[in-house]
Structures are given as C-alpha cells and as structure tokens.
Amino acid sequence: MKYKHSLWIFYTIIFLLFSSSVIVLELISEQNYKRSIILSRLDSYSVILSQTDDYETILPLLPEDLRITILDATGGVTFDSYESSNTLENHLQRPEVKDCLSKGSGNAIRTSETSHQKYLYYAKQYNTRIIRLAQPFEINLRHYFRPDWDILISIF
Numbered sequence: 610m611k612y613k614h615s616l617w618i619f620y621t622i623i624f625l626l627f628s629s630s631v632i633v634l635e636l637i638s639e640q641n642y643k644r645s646i647i648l649s650r651l652d653s654y655s656v657i658l659s660q661t662d663d664y665e666t667i668l669p670l671l672p673e674d675l676r677i678t679i680l681d682a683t684g685g686v687t688f689d690s691y692e693s694s695n696t697l698e699n700h701l702q703r704p705e706v707k708d709c710l711s712k713g714s715g716n717a718i719r720t721s722e723t724s725h726q727k728y729l730y731y732a733k734q735y736n737t738r739i740i741r742l743a744q745p746f747e748i749n750l751r752h753y754f755r756p757d758w759d760i761l762i763s764i765f
Contacts, residue, residue, distance in 0.1 A: 643746070644729060648716055651731035651742045658742075659735040664688050672744070676721075676728070680706065680739040687738070692723060700741065705732040709739055718746055 654671060661667055664677060668690060671677070679688040684701025686694040700706050708715020709732035716731045721743070729746035732739055 644716075644718070647729050647744055647746065648731055651716075651729070651744065652714070652733065654742055655731065655733045655735075655740045658740050659733075664690070674745055676743040678741040678743075680732075680741060682737045682739075684739075697723075703730070703732075703741075705730040705741065706739060708732070709734050709741075 654675065657671075658664065658667065658677065658679075664679065668677070675690070677688065677690040678686060678697075678700065680700050681687055684699040684706060686697040686700060688694055689697055701710075704717040704719070705715040708717075714731070714733040716729065718727065718729050720726065721728050727746050728743040730741060730743045732741040
C-alpha cells in the first residue's frame with residue numbers, strides 16, 4: 610500500500626512540474642510575441658514622426674495610449690506628449706536611449722517614472738534627434754487560466 614501511495618505522489622509531482630513548465634514557457638512565448646508586435650508598430654510610428662516637426666498636429670492620428678518623447682542628441686527632451694518638456698530630466702541614461710545611441714534603435718520594458726505604469730519603450734535615432742515611443746505593456750494571466758468551455762463540453 611505504501612508503494613502505491615509513493616507512486617501516486619511521484620506522478621503527481623511530475624505532472625505538476627510538467628504543467629508548471631508548460632505555463633511558464635507559454636507566458637514567455639506570449640510576452641515575446643506581444644513584444645515583437647508592439648515593437649513593429651512603434652517602429653512604424655517612429656518613421657511617421659521622423660517626417661515632421663509638428664508633433665501636435667499628428668498626435669490625434671496616433672493611438673491614444675502612445676507616449677511620444679522627442680530628444681535632442683544630448684538626451685534633452687524637446688517634446689513629450691504627456692508632460693511639459695521643461696519639467697522632464699535628461700533621458701540619456703535610459704536603457705532604450707543607450708541602446709539607440711550604440712545600435713541605432715533600442716527597447717526596454719520597465720515602469721514609467723512619470724505614470725508608474727509598465728511600458729514597452731522604443732527609441733530610434735534620426736540624424737540629430739531621437740524619437741522615443743512607449744505603449745503600456747502587460748500580459749493578461751486570466752487568458753491562461755480561464756476554462757475553454759468548448760473543450761470541456763465536448764469532453765463530457
């Protein structure tokens with residue numbers, strides 16, 4: 610009897626480890642997929658913004674949750690869609706800006722110091738200015754833990 614009990618515990622632990630691994634891998638895959646989609650969009654928006662200096666006019670044509678920050682070559686803020694550019698500190702030490710200066714573009718997922726919300730930041734250099742864009746970034750865990758009613762009904 611003890612043997613059967615031990616075997617049952619062993620298989621339960623193996624099942625839980627396997628299930629946990631699948632969930633973690635799915636979350637990582639989902640995050641990478643969502644990141645690549647948003648980065649593609651942000652790159653497209655940066656190309657559009659690089660064609661103008663009149664950011665206020667083009668702002669209503671872009672997504673409402675898109676944050677736009679235009680930097681000069683020294684990291685000083687010349688335009689920001691959320692805050693007055695005079696109140697913002699130099700952005701030269703931000704991870705996405707550092708990558709941008711060394712590689713031409715850069716990105717980072719982090720919490721905004723201004724809005725305290727998690728964002729995906731993207732920065733790209735165009736001549737003497739850097740266009741830095743950000744969109745909210747979160748993975749919805751409810752998507753993974755809600756039941757798939759179609760499958761459950763078909764099983765029963």
